[in-house]
Amino acid sequence: MAAIDAPAAARAPREVNRQARTAWGLATPALALMFLILLVPVVVAGVLSFTNYSLGNSGFDWVGFKNYDRLFSRSTYEKMFVATFTYVAVVVPVSVALGLGAALLVNSLGRIGDVYKTIYFLPVMATLLAMAIVWEFMLHPTIGVINQTLELSCGTFLEVIPFLGNGCADGFPLWLGDRDYAIWVLCFIGIWQGFGFNMVLYLAGLTAVHRELYHAAEMDGAKSAWERFRLVTWPALGPTTVFVVTISCIRAFQVFDTVEAFWPQGGGPNKSTYVMMFAIFEKGVQQNLIGIGSAITMLFLVFVMFLTLIQRWLVERKVHY
Amino acid sequence: MAGLSISSVTKRFGDTEVLKGVTLDVADAEFVSLVGPSGCGKSTLLRIIAGLEDPTSGDIAIDGKGVTGTRAADRNLSMVFQSYALYPHLTVAENIAVPLRMRSLTATQRLPLIGPFLPGAKDQRAEIATAVQKAAEMLEIGTLLDRKPGQLSGGQRQRVALGRALVRDPAAFLLDEPLSNLDAKLRVQTRAEIAQLHRRLNATFIYVTHDQVEAMTMSDRIAVMMGGEILQCDAPSVIYEDPSDIRVAEFIGSPKINILPVELSNAELTLSGRVLGRVTESTQAGVFQLGLRPEALKLTQAEPMMAGNVAHMENLGSEVYAQVALADQTARVTLRAAPAERHKLQLGAQVGLGFDLKDGLIFDVDGKRQRRLEVAVTHAREVA
Numbered sequence: 001m002a003a004i005d006a007p008a009a010a011r012a013p014r015e016v017n018r019q020a021r022t023a024w025g026l027a028t029p030a031l032a033l034m035f036l037i038l039l040v041p042v043v044v045a046g047v048l049s050f051t052n053y054s055l056g057n058s059g060f061d062w063v064g065f066k067n068y069d070r071l072f073s074r075s076t077y078e079k080m081f082v083a084t085f086t087y088v089a090v091v092v093p094v095s096v097a098l099g100l101g102a103a104l105l106v107n108s109l110g111r112i113g114d115v116y117k118t119i120y121f122l123p124v125m126a127t128l129l130a131m132a133i134v135w136e137f138m139l140h141p142t143i144g145v146i147n148q149t150l151e152l153s154c155g156t157f158l159e160v161i162p163f164l165g166n167g168c169a170d171g172f173p174l175w176l177g178d179r180d181y182a183i184w185v186l187c188f189i190g191i192w193q194g195f196g197f198n199m200v201l202y203l204a205g206l207t208a209v210h211r212e213l214y215h216a217a218e219m220d221g222a223k224s225a226w227e228r229f230r231l232v233t234w235p236a237l238g239p240t241t242v243f244v245v246t247i248s249c250i251r252a253f254q255v256f257d258t259v260e261a262f263w264p265q266g267g268g269p270n271k272s273t274y275v276m277m278f279a280i281f282e283k284g285v286q287q288n289l290i291g292i293g294s295a296i297t298m299l300f301l302v303f304v305m306f307l308t309l310i311q312r313w314l315v316e317r318k319v320h321y
Numbered sequence: 322m323a324g325l326s327i328s329s330v331t332k333r334f335g336d337t338e339v340l341k342g343v344t345l346d347v348a349d350a351e352f353v354s355l356v357g358p359s360g361c362g363k364s365t366l367l368r369i370i371a372g373l374e375d376p377t378s379g380d381i382a383i384d385g386k387g388v389t390g391t392r393a394a395d396r397n398l399s400m401v402f403q404s405y406a407l408y409p410h411l412t413v414a415e416n417i418a419v420p421l422r423m424r425s426l427t428a429t430q431r432l433p434l435i436g437p438f439l440p441g442a443k444d445q446r447a448e449i450a451t452a453v454q455k456a457a458e459m460l461e462i463g464t465l466l467d468r469k470p471g472q473l474s475g476g477q478r479q480r481v482a483l484g485r486a487l488v489r490d491p492a493a494f495l496l497d498e499p500l501s502n503l504d505a506k507l508r509v510q511t512r513a514e515i516a517q518l519h520r521r522l523n524a525t526f527i528y529v530t531h532d533q534v535e536a537m538t539m540s541d542r543i544a545v546m547m548g549g550e551i552l553q554c555d556a557p558s559v560i561y562e563d564p565s566d567i568r569v570a571e572f573i574g575s576p577k578i579n580i581l582p583v584e585l586s587n588a589e590l591t592l593s594g595r596v597l598g599r600v601t602e603s604t605q606a607g608v609f610q611l612g613l614r615p616e617a618l619k620l621t622q623a624e625p626m627m628a629g630n631v632a633h634m635e636n637l638g639s640e641v642y643a644q645v646a647l648a649d650q651t652a653r654v655t656l657r658a659a660p661a662e663r664h665k666l667q668l669g670a671q672v673g674l675g676f677d678l679k680d681g682l683i684f685d686v687d688g689k690r691q692r693r694l695e696v697a698v699t700h701a702r703e704v705a
Contacts, residue, residue: 210404210406213406213408215368215371215373215393215400216406217419218373218393219371219394219398220419220423221423221424222423223392223395227423231408231419235408235411238410
């Protein structure tokens, strides 16, 4: 036995080493690419956020936390945060709720549900930039369909509604040109564009709900649709909801094309729609202020990372049974 | 607790007629099994009783009151599902409490956070907790109350599903193949436990299964279903010994009953040319089917009624089953023998088989039992 065991024992570590080397060898291309195209740019952006670098300059100066200091002291950036968080805080809950509602309704239909599914999904498939131009026409203060439709109510009993009454007297809103309306128009288009995607995710989640659970709920005395939803559907959709909320948050933080299409010159009336992505584009690309652009990018990355970590934590702790 | 009555219930799914007029009365505290091959409509019938499915025609009454139009939640029945259908996000205790919470707490009292502080909610919640504890102790799952269904084994989940059914006091328990997901050993154990539970609760049970052993061992009465009809509903011993249809005889009993063609002509009943008995009364001549349980056949040397070679033998220890290929027929018959006779049943051995016609069941070509003919034949033998 000893004669057989000794070489085997000697061979074992060598074999393990060889396997480990092969494994590292095979993983190297993927690791190299990951570093080069994912991690290095992040690190470069992080480094540049502490400089005053501009593209074309031969050198740069270290400015320490000055870029970050500006982000938290200048009123422009205050407006950036207000616009971004307003957009996220409105678009995420509404598009998730609408997505869930649409999914439940579509799911309860038979074959006609497919028609609704396609219709609700159309805005997701369409290019937002092109759609934004169509919205721009519709929202035009004088020749747009929206204000023209609203004007039809003038002279009718509908004028008792304050919004329509005031509109008929003083003219209807300039939608895209009014700082009180611009951000809400942006939110509306974001919801219109995004909820179909959430609906599709929820529809996929709904197929995983065990049908017998609904029968069990009925036998247990859950009489209303709301009680069955609370007892069966909503808990079963927990993992889907976490995913949908995270994806919606990230997409909402990334809103850019609508703003660029509506207000190419500087983020809406009185910077009321100056969202983060647009700020990065304006500072980093249009004005060639790489330092400040990188600082906003890093902040953006922190928000998204934070959301992703919350998602991981929730998924592991709460929604998987 | 209450009795149930099902009268001429039919159910169609499109062009398919799943139930063709089923009538069944279940007495208070009775344990009735619906047994049949898959696709015979037994689960559909149970779901119609539960109210999860509407019958195309016919009526259901619980305790004399018609409930055909009543929704499932208002019928006061409990159901155990084949997949157990436990709520995966709730603990065992919460799962068992659901039927009580849904019925005894108002919608506002069930609200999270503020619900427990509403007037009356505290007492109700305490009552529910006591009831859950009692049910859990009855099923010996008291130590599992804080776990989620995902952390339980199949047998434990099954108990939780039972606990959720018996925590309140329903008019009847409906069980849809509750043992089919358990392994063989656990199935035998749980079978006995459900039967004990029935005696202890003294409640009405309707139990759907495709397993004849479950039906035979647990029920007061068995309803054998096939092709959307109840063929026979009787006590297990009657179903086994005195089936009124050849399909019942073939479905119940393992190994399957032996069916042999017999002929009645000139007042003589013959099996492949051999006279089995004479009929005194004038009975219609024709071809019949003779059913013989494996235990009705005996090994015999003197005047065997059939002869053949042993084609296959199964030794179960306490008894031996042998398949004998009959010399003059293509059919095989199965015979049960005592272990002492095992040496006679070597593969290929020539054996003679005999039986007492009293143990035989005679069916016509359509499968209907011919009790009058049986009596006539036996009577004739006794006279002779």
